[in-house]
Amino acid sequence: MLSNFKRTLLAGCVGVMLAAGPTLSLAETPADQLVVGLSLSNILSLDPAAMSGRESMEINANIYDRLIEPDVTDPAVFHPRLAESFEIAEDRGSVTFHLRQDAVFHSGNPVTAHDFVWSMTRAFELGIGGSNIRVFGYNEDNIAEMVTAPDDYTVVMKLPKPNDPTLILAAVAGQGVAMVIDSKLAMENAKDNDFGQGWLTTNSAGSGPYRLDRWLANDIVLLQRVEGSWGEQPAMTRLIYRHMPESQTKRLALEAGDIDIAWGMSVADVTALQSNDALEIAEVTSGNMYYLMSSMAEEKFQDPRVREALRYLIDYEGIAETILPYYARLHQRPLGKGLDGSLPDTGYSLDPEKAKALLAEAGYPAGMDVTLRVLAESPFINIATAIQATLAQGGIRAELITGNSDQIYGAARERKFELLVGRGGDRTGTHPYTSLLSLVYNPDNSDEAKLFTLQSWRASFQSEEINTLLDGALLEGDADKRREMYEQIQEIWEEQVGPLQVMAQGLDAVVYQDDVVNYVPHVYQTTIYRDVTKNR
Template identity: 50%
Template sequence: MRHLFASVALAALFCGATPVATLAETPDDQLIVATVMSNILTLDPAAITGRETVQVLNNIYDTLVVLSPDDRDLHPRLAESWEISPDRMKITFRLRPDAVFASGNPVTAQDVVFSLKRLLTLNLAQSSFLKSRGYTAEAADRLFVAQDDHTFVLNLPEPDDPKLILMVLAQNGPGSILDSKTVLENEQGGDLGAKWLTLNSAGSGPFTLTRWASNEYIILSRNDDYWGEVPAMKRVLMRHLPESQSQRLMLEQGDIDVGYSLLAPDLKALESNDRIRIESTPGAGFYYLAVSMKDPRFADRKVREALRLLIDYDGLDKAVMPYYGKLYQRPITTGALGQLPDPGYKLDVEKAKALLAEAGYPDGFKTTLRVLSEEPFLKAGTAIQNTLAQAGIQAELITGSGDQIYGAMRDRNFELLVGRGGGGQQPHPDSNLRALAFNPDNSDEAKLTNYQGWRTSFFDEKLNGMIEDALLERDLETQKKKYEDIQAYMDQSVMSILPFSETVDTAAFQADVQGLTVNPWLTRFEVVTKER
């Protein structure tokens, strides 16, 4: 409860009021958000990790384009228009002439060049998004070109789908545009402002960073000189409040406006409160059962097919996954090009037993099943352990932290694992397929740990070629058909990753809060209002 009382006191200070035990209502022009900030280690766009930090940056930095939270289509932001060249090797952006940074400096094409070159030069976490598309610091001068103050040209280093590149640039982190003058004024020892940007901001967004106290709170203040529509909220207080019950209590008492990190029991308890709204939206990635194909048992397609029939999809969806995920069996994100309907797999123990017998395991076998020791992974893993046992597969549960469980997967030292992942930050099929299935080099020495195909020792040269071919297809309808064919092929092949639920993002918030986007990758508080 220590965090609860600290949060109430801070909220009172934030509002300019005397601290009291409870607050009946938050201020009309200030948004108080509870979340978990354990993964927020820096606010430098080049170095951030995790969706919680992207959620912060979405409000203080602009990108050239944005993804709409409604349909995930691309919309203008700092670039009022863009044009893809006929050979699809160049994208020309026309910048808004009225855009300015919080410092008052104008946003120019030179700032865009600086931001992208800085990203690759520092070679920190967010650079991987561009590096995976072939961009390098050595080629930056040729690939990033300012034709004039308001015309930026992005050259592609290799054939690709320009729409996917645009989706990458729509994400804060790889796509954040920084005020080059302000950053360089605060450079220390040639660090391109890295130390200063850890605790400060140099963006053109609707809010500016006022203060960040690690694992305590972040205060954002309205940028009254913002080039777009000025937000209704004067300030946003984002509070580190990891305990779900504390978030629930503070929502019930009116001390916070939004809770982003509540667990299922507390969300369920809030459903009957007519002053609180609960909303779930599709997130990024999937919950899945993974196998290591280094194990000869799981390298057998019949065994993988049996495992696919030993997941109680409906039972998990109803009893374990509410607020965390939604029943889903495809490897491509909802709404992405070429998405097929679910194949409709059901728990079928007898058919699974027959397949195991055909594979030479009529009595099943013993194995291990690794799961995170947190919800919903532990409950999902226990449920899958029970259904595996019905066909004679005795799976010993191994629980642990993310480093322990996913670390074993990255080391290719596991048998079965319940996990979450699979791309999807960019709503493009390639984002999912490269994360889940693509594997250009299956050798241990390759250490392609970003590819879950490599982690699970799954290698299919034909599938690799299909994925590359679909990415480069220029005709939209033909490209759509190719992604449909890939899903059919993966279904027939029985992949090493068996999705059973698509991730959803869930938040609880006061009923008078309007315009909130729940998905943290797309959240922008500039459109939030309170109807009182």
């Protein structure tokens, strides 16, 4: 398996490596290049507004700049990037950003406030991305009024409705829709009024330290350092992302020194590398939750007794202990541990007899046949296989449907599925409002709303009680009352038997060579490599 990997890497990158200098052994990556092993199967587009998934997010975070960046250790703190400074209005109704005047795109075009406004508004014009911005009240009708550039180096973002401005800062720092695109270059490559979307799928128009040099689907993404860019010159001349979906392949490549960093490794392989002194393991707790989701667009799942039965057909402890070490920790609430208003776990456990009784009450004494969609990669397929077995104990016969991100999460975005094992929520998990927003909130249950990033919308679930409480908590000034509202939301979620049963709170385990310096995987999934060096 390793020899196949070496041949693939050699075929894909030998020209690149030779250009960097003398021929180098693949037993050690070049000192000025960083090689990352991961699955690229979820990358469908590198357009910042249309992308999805952590892989695309990290890649684009090194191509495109944002007005501000989150701190690497405290994601609630923001640092200047394209914006030299920003201030929140006294009435908390707007945020003003003052841009630096020396930033330029890779094309040589100057970065202006108008580029940010264009980048933000094009997502609404095209109807792509921006769901986490839309929930704050931005839409196609008001975006041009709410996000403006009074001059070339000033951006004003008004809040369409009363809100916490720090949440807007987090969105600007962490959402792809707020990455600043070279509007002039994109429009030069636009076709049929697509605002450059077709071209940006496989090309870049950023101002960051790297540009997209090559993307071969399910093979390689190659980023090239931009010489003479406006910002700091990174030590790494190239970032090479290699498609390595198999965990064992990544493990062997790490041990051989053929890659510097690996994501998405199995528990067994990460555990096996713990004793390797040449490697480091980093864990980053996220706000993403692993869950079993049922679609309330399906008649059988509209009965809360059926949804409750599902809760008793999951071996939570078994999954947490055998499948999810280094991926997640046992958790059963939509609000992450440690956040304001978090509650103890509900205490659900595997109880097939309880589930059978609930199914019988709901009119399914003989159980039912269902389809269960899941990504065909670890740990999702492992979780789904375990759940398939425990569902069978309760009389639910589940047929697994596996596929890539577009096939599995695409079905969720179209709201055409029965059951789905997935991972979702607020990536950062730093604020109770956004954490609950991602999982339990749904202000518009119509298909036309296209609130793709809201898991309850995907599941066709809407609770006016939860929506009202969450909207109220956002504006509540009394900390104790706000905490009580977050607690009440979770209690109502359980009473109404929400369609997502959380199994675990995610964490990202990343294994990397110990001579990689200043590498800090970020909770926003916007790890930036401009400060990374190698101690060689």
